[in-house]
Amino acid sequence: xxxxxxxxxxxxxxxxxxxxxxxxxxxxxxxxxxxxxxxxxxxxxxxxxxxxxxxxxxxxxxxxxxxxxxxxxxxxxxxxxxxxxxxxxxxxxxxxxxxxxxxxxxxxxxxxxxxxxxxxxxxxxxxxxxxxxxxxxxxxxxxxxxxxxxxxxxxxxxxxxxxxxxxxxxxxxxxxxxxxxxxxxxxxxxxxxxxxxxxxxxxxxxxxxxxxxxxxxxxxxxxxxxxxxxxxxxxxxxxxxxxxxxxxxxxxxxxxxxxxxxxxxxxxxxxxxxxxxxxxxxx
Amino acid sequence: xxxxxxxxxxxxxxxxxxxxxxxxxxxxxxxxxxxxxxxxxxxxxxxxxxxxxxxxxxxxxxxxxxxxxxxxxxxxxxxxxxxxxxxxxxxxxxxxxxxxxxxxxxxxxxxxxxxxxxxxxxxxxxxxxxxxxxxxxxxxxxxxxxxxxxxxxxxxxxxxxxxxxxxxxxxxxxxxxxxxxxxxxxxxxxxxxxxxxxxxxxxxxxxxxxxxxxxxxxxxxxxxxxxxxxxxxxxxxxxxxxxxxxxxxxxxxxxxxxxxxxxxxxxxxxxxxxxxxxxxxxxxxxxxxxxxxxxxxxxxxxxxxxxxxxxxxxxxxxxxxxxxxxx
Numbered sequence: 001x002x003x004x005x006x007x008x009x010x011x012x013x014x015x016x017x018x019x020x021x022x023x024x025x026x027x028x029x030x031x032x033x034x035x036x037x038x039x040x041x042x043x044x045x046x047x048x049x050x051x052x053x054x055x056x057x058x059x060x061x062x063x064x065x066x067x068x069x070x071x072x073x074x075x076x077x078x079x080x081x082x083x084x085x086x087x088x089x090x091x092x093x094x095x096x097x098x099x100x101x102x103x104x105x106x107x108x109x110x111x112x113x114x115x116x117x118x119x120x121x122x123x124x125x126x127x128x129x130x131x132x133x134x135x136x137x138x139x140x141x142x143x144x145x146x147x148x149x150x151x152x153x154x155x156x157x158x159x160x161x162x163x164x165x166x167x168x169x170x171x172x173x174x175x176x177x178x179x180x181x182x183x184x185x186x187x188x189x190x191x192x193x194x195x196x197x198x199x200x201x202x203x204x205x206x207x208x209x210x211x212x213x214x215x216x217x218x219x220x221x222x223x224x225x226x227x228x229x230x231x232x233x234x235x236x237x238x239x240x241x242x243x244x245x246x247x248x249x250x251x252x253x254x255x256x257x258x259x260x261x262x263x264x265x266x267x268x269x270x271x272x273x274x275x276x277x278x279x280x281x282x283x
Numbered sequence: 284x285x286x287x288x289x290x291x292x293x294x295x296x297x298x299x300x301x302x303x304x305x306x307x308x309x310x311x312x313x314x315x316x317x318x319x320x321x322x323x324x325x326x327x328x329x330x331x332x333x334x335x336x337x338x339x340x341x342x343x344x345x346x347x348x349x350x351x352x353x354x355x356x357x358x359x360x361x362x363x364x365x366x367x368x369x370x371x372x373x374x375x376x377x378x379x380x381x382x383x384x385x386x387x388x389x390x391x392x393x394x395x396x397x398x399x400x401x402x403x404x405x406x407x408x409x410x411x412x413x414x415x416x417x418x419x420x421x422x423x424x425x426x427x428x429x430x431x432x433x434x435x436x437x438x439x440x441x442x443x444x445x446x447x448x449x450x451x452x453x454x455x456x457x458x459x460x461x462x463x464x465x466x467x468x469x470x471x472x473x474x475x476x477x478x479x480x481x482x483x484x485x486x487x488x489x490x491x492x493x494x495x496x497x498x499x500x501x502x503x504x505x506x507x508x509x510x511x512x513x514x515x516x517x518x519x520x521x522x523x524x525x526x527x528x529x530x531x532x533x534x535x536x537x538x539x540x541x542x543x544x545x546x547x548x549x550x551x552x553x554x555x556x557x558x559x560x561x562x563x564x565x566x567x568x569x570x571x572x573x574x575x576x577x578x579x580x581x582x583x584x585x586x587x588x589x590x591x592x593x594x595x596x597x598x599x600x601x602x603x604x605x606x607x608x609x610x
Binding site: 108118122167 | 317338341343344346348349351352353354355356357358359360361362379380383384387388389
């Protein structure tokens with residue numbers, strides 16, 4: 001990856017975080033922690049790797065994204081708006097009555113959302129079904145799946161993992177957002193699942209583990225996945241819940257937070273400073 | 284809808300599983316057809332077809348929640364999936380997946396739940412769904428169908444398959460007493476009238492349709508003349524036909540191989556409560572779990588025989604007379 005490309009994607013990640021904070025501020029509360037932790041992944045996907053066209057939402061050969069941790073919707077909406085799927089001013093309607101941007105992803109409401117998610121575990125099976133269906137239809141696109149680490153508690157995840165490996169769905173590229181926290185606290189205290197890559201490898205997947213806040217590492221891992229045939233791909237992203245906003249990342253409990261004006265102002269100031277720094281570096 | 288009665292009171296030996304496998308092969312010619320099963324292909328007679336069509340049939344293993352989600356994903360990719368497993372596993376076991384990944388998400392899916400209610404017989408109480416229709420009825424937009432015999436299954440399954448949305452179809456795998464003569468046709472949402480009478484109307488579905496015809500024969504010998512409607516489509520219910528016959532006969536009996544809570548009995552009671560009550564008796568399972576045994580024993584155990592239907596008609600006719608005398 002060139003230096004320019006890396007800076008461009010890092011700036012895109014900061015823009016996703018800014019818009020995420022703004023949309024949650026407009027409502028006053030929301031799932032900030034797990035939205036911020038996947039911003040770098042979304043920047044790599046929507047800023048570079050995805051074969052999509054916002055003008056052709058039903059293009060059958062497009063790459064598809066299933067955000068099974070549906071509560072990361074606000075970050076995904078920010079990425080979609082910044083890519084031109086819908087106007088940026090929609091983001092302020094997050095969770096308002098009649099909105100097209102609900103707390104959890106809904107493909108019937110939001111342009112660019114490929115799958116309705118929110119009941120954890122279910123997006124893994126629907127993504128696997130999409131990947132199987134695309135392969136049966138002879139399409140050469142890929143299906144990208146984002147799973148939470150707390151979500152791995154759901155047995156359905158492992159049912160789907162078995163099926164994907166059995167049918168060698170190598171058009172499926174999955175990510176676990178391993179931020180180490182679920183709603184009630186640290187994953188290790190609630191239902192510990194050590195060695196996530198090893199577990200997926202044992203299920204027959206190609207498994208990698210990378211710094212999930214590093215756009216270049218994510219990009220490299222996805223390209224490694226592309227180059228591996230015959231197995232579904234798992235990329236475990238080592239992330240921080242609330243990444244990019246120090247005050248949110250340092251909260252013990254940050255799955256769903258109240259976004260006070262003071263917190264939003266501090267977050268936006270930190271993100272603006274980061275964007276300035278990247279732009280100076282670019283220049 | 285053109286139905287001809289084929290009821291003789293004797294079985295024709297046609298196993299519904301064979302009908303299902305035959306219809307599956309026929310609708311399987313649709314290029315968008317795909318069939319998923321949760322390790323029960325051998326039980327329902329589709330294994331040979333599945334092995335011959337590896338690009339159209341997928342054995343999901345014993346993983347019903349995943350099966351519903353994968354079906355939803357296949358629908359999103361442009362397929363028209365059909366899934367099969369035993370009734371309890373097609374409903375209770377994966378309700379949230381059917382509800383959200385399929386119905387809430389607006390995906391088209393045909394769900395087959397085999398061995399409903401007492402037809403689960405020797406698999407016993409763990410495999411005996413008396414609440415599957417109640418669960419599916421509660422899903423917005425779902426179609427819920429309870430098959431009375433082989434002719435009906437053969438005619439209705441392709442109609443349901445082509446219809447949009449979520450469709451739940453239940454039937455036992457074994458031979459049943461035929462109700463219809465071959466060549467009968469059906470409309471989803473219309474309840475065929477199998478017999479016309481003056482004194483009461485039986486609204487039955489599935490296994491209880493043949494039992495209701497037997498009951499009607501016995502009651503005729505006592506001088507009671509009853510109408511029998513086949514409400515094979517529990518949802519959407521043919522409210523027009525049921526209310527019309529409620530008006531003509533002034534007394535209703537429902538009969539179903541299911542809990543009276545949430546199924547046909549509930550649906551008809553709700554209809555009458557909103558549109559003009561008349562005396563109603565409900566034949567169905569009351570506050571009980573299933574248990575193991577031969578089907579004829581279970582029908583007696585849970586009150587699902589022709590005798591139970593006939594008793595309910597006698598009761599409802601007395602109530603009607605009492606109401607008339609009280610006026």
